[in-house]
């Protein structure tokens with residue numbers, strides 16, 4: 619069975635994007651093995667601390683290498699992706715040995731799907747910028763993406779509510795991703 623690593627771009631406990639990931643996990647059930655990347659303990663990128671890689675960085679790189687694909691679920695922060703998502707991707711972009719820019723990084727060629735739940739723009743700006751960043755890192759980004767515009771009731775109930783169209787879009791993305799893996 620293919621291995622899919624889920625990356626939730628929100629660190630908060632009741633995150634709508636984590637809830638969205640749970641819905642996607644249910645769609646993949648029995649057809650892919652899903653695990654969640656824990657990257658909250660990653661240090662800030664610091665070129666003084668790259669070699670040897672900090673333990674959390676080495677672990678994250680191993681988990682990404684072992685996965686057939688990544689599915690990122692992220693909120694939009696100020697027209698872009700959250701800083702901790704950029705920090706994660708910055709670590710992945712760096713060589714594992716000093717000055718070794720020839721060996722592919724763990725994100726090179728990796729299949730990546732992107733979804734996001736946020737305000738009225740349904741994370742369109744975040745997803746566009748994240749796509750550009752991932753393509754710069756030579757990841758293979760799935761063109762079909764799901765954007766969820768959170769309904770006001772989500773905030774009063776702390777619960778992600780999806781419309782029928784949202785559900786259909788997420789299911790279509792899951793199918794396209796499984797096919798691409």
Ligand SMILES: Cc1cc2nc3c(=O)[nH]c(=O)nc-3n(C[C@H](O)[C@H](O)[C@H](O)COP(=O)(O)O)c2cc1C
Nearest residue numbers: 628630633634635636693694695696697736737738
């Ligand atoms: C620093 C910050 C900036 C934000 N900027 C945006 C934004 O540009 N567009 C948007 O739709 N929502 C923005 N939001 C609101 C988030 O979309 C909203 O909090 C969302 O629920 C976060 O996802 P989560 O529930 O998975 O944590 C911002 C939130 C924070 C904390």
